[in-house]
Amino acid sequence: MADNEQQVLYFDDIEEGDQAPVKKHRITRTDMVRYAGASGDYMPMHHDEVFAKSIGQPSVFGHGMYSMGLLGAAITDWVGKTSLTKYKVRFSSQTWPDEELRTEVTVKGKTVDGQRHLVDMECRLLNADGDVKVIGEAQAELPARN
Amino acid sequence: MSEESQVDPDLANLIGKPTGKSKVVLERGPVAYFALAVGDKSPIYKDTRAAKAAGLQAIPVPPTFAFAWDTWGKFPEIQPEDDVPQGSAVGEVVGSLMAKGGTILHGEQEFVYHKPAYVGDVLSGEGKVVDAYRKESKGHVMTFVVTEMIWCDDKTGDPVVTSRSNIIHRL
Known part of the structure; x- marks a missing residue:
């Protein structure tokens, strides 16, 4: 999907086992610095290589x-x-500069709670070797057709 | 593996302790920049026309922005008078643990979204410690502190986001 499109995902159109489009990103030191600035989290091990090595990190x-x-x-996006x-x-493990990260989002179940149509997902962020960086779950309320 | 939960009276006393109040304004510039920083290039976060075209009342905020918004919109003149010492809800607890040395890790993070948050919203948050426990694992003493911050719409009082953080102190 192009970045400037937002298509509506309907409850009726997804099934258990469906997956969101995979997002891939090679994380760089620049990403870490940009996130530090955007979030205000300037813990030095995320931007200061000299400090990170001084505490035994590669x-x-x-x-x-x-x-x-x-x-x-x-x-x-989905x-x-x-x-x-x-x-x-x-948070399972750290991410390192130049690792190729990829997302994996899978529908685990669908429920109707009164007027609400809920979709439960399992989600993971992995590197190219399949090492898990974060693992979790998400729930979304989607519109129903008709 | 020997992993044992311990009951510690100091930790038990921590549960329920307030971690501070905060009021934030959700600003447009920080939202656009935060979205970019987490790799979301959607124009919905920076262009009001794109947000409107998607049927939204205003520019929304990315799902993890609640963890960072008091960096941006916590203006001094709007803070509640009875605030517990300055700093984030997590910061206060972390500070007391770090006095002993060791390492702080962010173990888990959870958000519950009661309604969408939009640029322009003013939110009031109130935090407390909801759990605290200690385990020994692989020669380390691991102290887990779970804090919760509930953010409500300042006008209506309706809850918007509940943020729960499990912070681990490893000694």
């Missing part, structure tokens, strides 16, 4: 909330920007 590493944000963008009702992750 290099700077990405903010956990950057990983959650990137994965969140893949979810809202379900819509104002559809989420819940989004929760566990």
Whole structure:
């Protein structure tokens, strides 16, 4: 989907096992600095290589909330920007400069709660080797046809 | 693996403790820049025409922006008088743990969205510690502190976002 299109995803049109389009991104040190500025999180291990090495890390590493944000963008690209009702992750491992990250968002179930049509998803951010960076779940309320 | 939960009276006392109040204004520039920083290039976050075309009343905010919005819109003159010491809800708890040394890790993060948040909204948040426990694992003492911040629309009082953070102190 082009960046400037927002197609409406309907409850009726998805099934358990469906997956959101995969979002891939090679994380750079510039991404880490930009996220530090955008979030106000200037913990030095995310932008200061000298500091990161002084505490025994091989290099700077990405903010956990950057990983959650990137994965969140893949979810809202699919379900819509104002559809989420819940989004929760566990931070499993660090992200390192130049790793190719990819999102994986899978529908786990659909429920109708009165007038509300809810979709539960399982979501993960992984690197090219399949190492899990964050794993979690999200729920969206989608419009129904008719 | 030997992993054992411990009951610690100091930690038990932490549960329910307030972590501060805050009032924030959701501003357009920071929202557009935050969206870019998490790799979301949608024009909905920067162009009111794109937001309107998508059927939205205003520019919405990215799903994780709630973790960063008091960096931007927490203006001093609108803060509640009875605020607990300055700093974020998480910061206060983290500070007391770090006095012992060790490392702080963000273990889990959860958001519950009661209604969408939009640029221009003014939100009031109130935080507290909702859980605290300690485990020993692989030779480390791990202290888990779960804080919760509930953000409500300042005009209506309706809840907008609940943010829950599980912060781990590893010694």
